[in-house]
Amino acid sequence: MGKTLVITSYKYMPPTNGGHKVCFDLCEKLSEVEEIVAVSSDNNELTEELTYPFYGLFKDEKWKYIDPRFAYRLWDICKKENVTTIFLQQPYMMPFVWAVGKLLGIRTLLYAHNLEYKRWETIGKWWSPLMYFWEKVMFQLADHSLFISESEMEEGEQVFQLKPSEVTFLPHMIDQESSPMKDELAKKELKMSLGLSEDTFLLLYYAAFSYQPNAEGLAFVQNELLPYMERNADFPFHIIVCGGGVEGELKTSSSSYYQYLGFVDDLQKHILGADVVLNPIYSGGGVKTKAIEAIGLGKTVVSFATGAEGIAVADCGEKLLISKDNQVEEFYQNLIRVKTQGDLPTPKTFYDRYYWKNVIKTLQGVVKK
Template sequence: MSKILSLVPYKFLPPTSGGHWGILFVEKLLSTYNKVTTVTVAANEVKPGQWPFTLKNVLTNSRSRYIPYWLTRQLRQLSQSERPDYLFCHHHYLFPAVHYVARKQKVPLYIRSHNIESERFRTVGKWWWKLMWHFEKRAYRHADQVFFVTEDDAAWAVAHYGLPKDKAVVMPFLCDFDQVQTTDKDKLAVAREHGLNPDVPWFLFMGVLNYYPNEAAVKVIVEALYPLFKAQLPDFEIIICGKHLNETLQEQIAAIPQIKYLGFVPDLNPILQHSSVMINPVTAGGGVKTKVIESLSWDLTVVSAATGAVGIEKQYCGQKLKIVPDTDWEGFARAAIHAASVEAHIPDAFFEYYYLKNVANRLQKYFV
């Protein structure tokens, strides 16, 4: 058993987005065979004994924590007291301070890449993406190991950042059986709770809705997909879950009886269990769309635009993942409507690849 000091630079507990769940699952993975101390910001909320790792909410909530070397002294003191065998850093934002501490303590530094951040910012039009490109490249090349979410991201970093292949390891977005808990509520009970129609197929979209790719996807649902669905399917409901949807789109949705905006839903499991199809018309942004992995874990068929399915290992998904070219909304609507009438199941190979404990078994060799 190794000792790992893991650094999470922002609030992720309680988890309210796919990114938060992604961090939580990684901390649980690391804790499967190791003693993990998670150092994070004070804003995190946790109950004693709630998770298998020890949480230290000691970093400032201020954005000053992202200033290079700002946290060096604090992180070195923590490292000296915890005496870890490995430093594990989510994202590369704290790299300057963590790299300095790793060298002083003579321990390996590992980085968890959640996306190729420079590419994500480039695709959403951030002018400073090139600065991120240089910063990210330097961090990855100086780390002892970089754990990527997808094979595509790992190959991209090797090709564009010159990262040695033996430093690029894939740790996929994880599914955790602890989170896939079936509900005793039947569809009628779920419908009553949320003001839905239990007698029609439910098409679900979810995400943090002030993030541009998700906001744009909601606009596509309202303006392009809904009319196509209505022309081909007499009865259905499109359910949209997530916080921070802008008021203009909320007003548009309020005028359409067959689209239901539920806002942030603390427990999505009952809705996932009774939905017919998860629709993912996302055509921008980088990295794996965690909503896709979560839906597939529930044996829910996913119909996705091509960009929205980037990074998903399709060979493990069987007939449960349908991919449509970006902006082919007529084809997307046909695929979604057809998927609602077809019974298929996620193959065992999906869980062999994505299940948390299986991934922990594969990757523990890097922590011995």
């Protein structure tokens, strides 16, 4: 039986942001049910636990997208490993992948983590119209296209002129199969480690802040949400921020209600210990995987509308509360709602959609066509 070769055009091990996590989880989970081979940049940090062959075929530099040596190396790996399907994450290497696939008779699958032209458009990049035309051609070259959200699949089908039989919805995966029990001990321990009282309402915002939309979200938290809560909250609260890439004034705050913790080794401990997770994203595109993962862990997420794009809102129930972009008062009212109602269970429909075994079954169906 032939193998599936998964290509990621950038370093994703260890995963340090949502995009990396999508790539890492897909390889890990797919390797549990299928024979796979992974190809990526040569600066990935491999671990002994890796269960599939890995090839670092290129340097993690910009010219990798136009270096023809990648095509020759990919050809050799496909023949050596008996590859029958190539699964490409993001479209940037599609010209080489398509050429090798056609010459060797290998099916090519293209997975969109977001619509790139829209992502660049929302953060004001002048080349977004050019990206649209290029991206359209790349998706039309693929034998099958997969999208991380249903809304982007529907839009991609329309704007890239793809047939319904040529597209599949493949969401980000979570490990949890059902809603976890309330973990009051995790809250108590985290608050104690931060020097906070047990009745403190603890808000968590975590992200990779080198990405502009995440940094803009942090500016909102510091400059608008924090002062608003200082003026209006009649209860003890504290905001903690986790993640690297924070620069300039965003690194510090004179408020005693705010703490930047930087990169933390055990992020899940902080998610479980928080009372609410913030998703104050109002620009950029793509599904915010951190919101999906937090809801899977039983946390309620308060988000701006843009930050909730691509998430199956109906399946989230009361675990995803959406505010209009940049509306601090509405955002605050949703925080009060979380404080009042406490930790409600995550609906079963959420796990039906995002639990990894259900998602992998969908991918297996596409691979075996």
